[in-house]
Amino acid sequence: MPDCQHQWEMTHIEFGFLIFEKCSQPYSLRTYFSEKSHPMLGEKYRDGKCDWTVMENAQSFLFDLKCKKCNLLEDFRNVMGFMYCTGCLPDCEVEILQRKYESEKKWVVVAFGFLPKDREHAIPAEKLKILEDYFNQRRDTSRSTIAVLSYDLIEDFSRCKGDFIHDVGMLSLEPPGEKKTPF
Amino acid sequence: MKIKKIKDVLEAEVIVGEDKLDVEVKHIYASDLMSDVLAFGKPNSILLTGLASQQAIISAHMAEFDGVVLIRGKKTKDGSEKFARDKQIVLLSTKLDMYDACLRIGLADSKLMMPESQKEGDLPKDDINLSHKFSIDGNDFASAGLASTEVKSILKKIGLDPVLIRRVAISTYEGEMNVVMHATRGTVKLIVSPEFIQVIIEDVGKGIPDIKMAMQEGFTTATEEMRAMGFGSGMGLPNIKKNSDELDVSSEVGKGTCLKIKFYI
Amino acid sequence: MTTKELIENLSLKPLSKFDHREITGVFVSDMLSDVMAGAKSGDIWVTVQTHKSIIPAANLVDVSAVVITSKKQVPPDTSDLASKHGIALLWTELPTFEFVGKLYALGLMTT
Numbered sequence: 001m002p003d004c005q006h007q008w009e010m011t012h013i014e015f016g017f018l019i020f021e022k023c024s025q026p027y028s029l030r031t032y033f034s035e036k037s038h039p040m041l042g043e044k045y046r047d048g049k050c051d052w053t054v055m056e057n058a059q060s061f062l063f064d065l066k067c068k069k070c071n072l073l074e075d076f077r078n079v080m081g082f083m084y085c086t087g088c089l090p091d092c093e094v095e096i097l098q099r100k101y102e103s104e105k106k107w108v109v110v111a112f113g114f115l116p117k118d119r120e121h122a123i124p125a126e127k128l129k130i131l132e133d134y135f136n137q138r139r140d141t142s143r144s145t146i147a148v149l150s151y152d153l154i155e156d157f158s159r160c161k162g163d164f165i166h167d168v169g170m171l172s173l174e175p176p177g178e179k180k181t182p183f
Numbered sequence: 184m185k186i187k188k189i190k191d192v193l194e195a196e197v198i199v200g201e202d203k204l205d206v207e208v209k210h211i212y213a214s215d216l217m218s219d220v221l222a223f224g225k226p227n228s229i230l231l232t233g234l235a236s237q238q239a240i241i242s243a244h245m246a247e248f249d250g251v252v253l254i255r256g257k258k259t260k261d262g263s264e265k266f267a268r269d270k271q272i273v274l275l276s277t278k279l280d281m282y283d284a285c286l287r288i289g290l291a292d293s294k295l296m297m298p299e300s301q302k303e304g305d306l307p308k309d310d311i312n313l314s315h316k317f318s319i320d321g322n323d324f325a326s327a328g329l330a331s332t333e334v335k336s337i338l339k340k341i342g343l344d345p346v347l348i349r350r351v352a353i354s355t356y357e358g359e360m361n362v363v364m365h366a367t368r369g370t371v372k373l374i375v376s377p378e379f380i381q382v383i384i385e386d387v388g389k390g391i392p393d394i395k396m397a398m399q400e401g402f403t404t405a406t407e408e409m410r411a412m413g414f415g416s417g418m419g420l421p422n423i424k425k426n427s428d429e430l431d432v433s434s435e436v437g438k439g440t441c442l443k444i445k446f447y448i
Numbered sequence: 449m450t451t452k453e454l455i456e457n458l459s460l461k462p463l464s465k466f467d468h469r470e471i472t473g474v475f476v477s478d479m480l481s482d483v484m485a486g487a488k489s490g491d492i493w494v495t496v497q498t499h500k501s502i503i504p505a506a507n508l509v510d511v512s513a514v515v516i517t518s519k520k521q522v523p524p525d526t527s528d529l530a531s532k533h534g535i536a537l538l539w540t541e542l543p544t545f546e547f548v549g550k551l552y553a554l555g556l557m558t559t
Contacts, residue, residue, distance in 0.1 A: 010485060013485050015235070015257065015481065015482075015485075035260050036260055036261045037236050037237070037238075037261055059234070059236075059479055059480075059481045060481050061481045061484070061485050063485065082484075082504075082508070084501060084503075084504035107504070107507055107533065109504060109508060135508055138488070138489045138509070138510055139489055139510035140489075140510075143534070144507075144533070144534070146507075146508060163499075163500070163501040163504070164501070165480055165484065165501055165504050165505045165508070166480050166481050166484075167215075167479050167480050167481055211545045212543075212545065213476065213543075213544045213545040213548070214478060214496060214544060215477060215478035215479045215482075216478050216496055216497070219496060219518070223518075223543075231545070233477055233478075233479050233482050234479065255482065255486070280475070280476070280486070280558055281475075281476035281477055282474050282475070282476045282494075282548055282551075282558050283558055285476065285544075285545050285548035285549075286548055286549070286552045289545075289548065289549045289552065293549070295545075296545060296546055296548070296549035297546070297549075298542055298546045299546075312553055313552055313553065313555060314553070314555055315555045316555075337557060340557055340558070
């Protein structure tokens, strides 16, 4: 329906786990969604040219968005999750935009695709716009709005100290302490 | 409260522990943070959680809980069932949300929901009562029925018997319609306690001159216009009496009417 | 019910600066993923989580308030971030299960 003003809702929600793995030589990060948790943090295994270490395990979920009016379904399986910018790198595009939008009461979140950041895992601009519409449709936008940015804008992953908006450490038997980014 | 009762009020599926449903538990712990469960959980408890992983079962086991209820229809997929069976932890799953699960358990046994400070000592022990109030505008036929629809929805959420809900909904509707037809404005108050449901419909209006007459089937003071809309067949008050367990009608001509309708659970 | 009425009726402690707003429902969970997937705009979010990432989660869902239960210590950077976003961050000493009983007695229902 070309003229539909889409009203989005989440659908096909699947709860599971986000696994973060790191390879030190060469430095590489990868993430993937799994139905099962991977409790063996620190476990190393060889896959291809790399020795991968399981860094983190987080409760997360996958979703798609569907238009309530015309039933158009948009696939968002590539969305790993959302990150909140903590302003750690003043030259980072995300931090620059965050500071710029603050006065307009426009709050910024970064939509992350799975890692490594490659063509298979990219989230196109149109999808980011749909996500933004989804969040803004659920609020009184006269109070504040949401801007969804691409993880392409992050200056340097290895130094990024952003907070992921998902449940890291839920599987720990230790009380929650300082959250460490899995990078 | 027996685990079987928890299973029933939550309409839960038993995943592990069919043979342990007779166990009596003393506390309910609602949390997804397992470190808290270990630090603050008490033996002889049930854990309500959305964390569908082995960690939840392990934590429950270490805290000497009797069982775990997974909410939001969640199920474990990581071999937790075997662990639960080995450690004799009952594992249930309910489609309900955490809030609805907590309140259904609290309604079934309000002592479980009492804050610690109230449990000890001589302080009066309040029952968990739900109370809701709705307004009705006289002569507003377009909105007529909205209050009783809300009442029905609330009772469905609580998980009460459908036959009981129907009786309450019908009585509330009849009472609401009477306000719309014969009064200037009114309120519907819904009170739900573990033992009874009470609906109090109070209005400001012309009042009922002869309550005995009004209780007779077929007696109506509805106008032609109202009857053309399908209302005012004279069955209102008699219908309420038929569907309720206690009905108290008080009225003052020129002032208004108050209906106190009670249903035992 | 407004956040003002909730605070007064249940003696909650406000931990941030915010404007009062209407409460339309309730969501109880300590899992950010469950909140992102299930909570609705206008809900009060009841949790024991106090890490500052609850604030962007609360913001994305547009909850009317976040209520921290169980006497949890809330770090200053969480309340600062809540004030920055104008989100009501409230506190109760009651554990979650008992707190639900109080909300229920006020007539709060899930939508």
